[in-house]
Amino acid sequence: MSTQPLLQRTAQKRIALNVRVEPKVFFANERTFLSWLHFTVVLGGLAVGLLNFGDKVGKISAAMFSVIALGIMIYALFVYHWRASAIRKRGSGPYDDRLGPTLLCIALFIAIVTNFILRFTES
Numbered sequence: 001m002s003t004q005p006l007l008q009r010t011a012q013k014r015i016a017l018n019v020r021v022e023p024k025v026f027f028a029n030e031r032t033f034l035s036w037l038h039f040t041v042v043l044g045g046l047a048v049g050l051l052n053f054g055d056k057v058g059k060i061s062a063a064m065f066s067v068i069a070l071g072i073m074i075y076a077l078f079v080y081h082w083r084a085s086a087i088r089k090r091g092s093g094p095y096d097d098r099l100g101p102t103l104l105c106i107a108l109f110i111a112i113v114t115n116f117i118l119r120f121t122e123s
Contacts, residue, residue: 021087029083029095036076036100043069057118064111071107075100 043065050062083095 033080040069061115
């Protein structure tokens with residue numbers, strides 16, 4: 001019998017294993033993309049409603065909401081393709097998105113504050 005311990009560390013050997021990416025990872029990426037697109041459709045619907053039934057201030061707000069919705073659509077498409085290529089290449093790294101929701105909240109806040117300012121200063 002050997003006197004060496006049963007479980008021991010190897011001398012800095014790295015074993016390369018093929019990493020299998022589960023299909024649910026791809027579906028989660030697609031589901032996130034569709035969720036962003038759903039939000040942009042709702043925001044675009046709000047903009048169309050303001051455009052059709054609003055006055056001058058409503059039309060300005062509709063234009064701002066339309067630009068925000070279009071920007072979110074383009075950003076969501078970019079992030080979807082970035083994540084899909086990173087998943088395909090089996091990249092290790094954070095796939096979370098901290099920039100998008102922050103920019104979305106800031107843009108919507110600016111649009112709503114501008115709407116209120118224009119509405120209450122209109123005489």
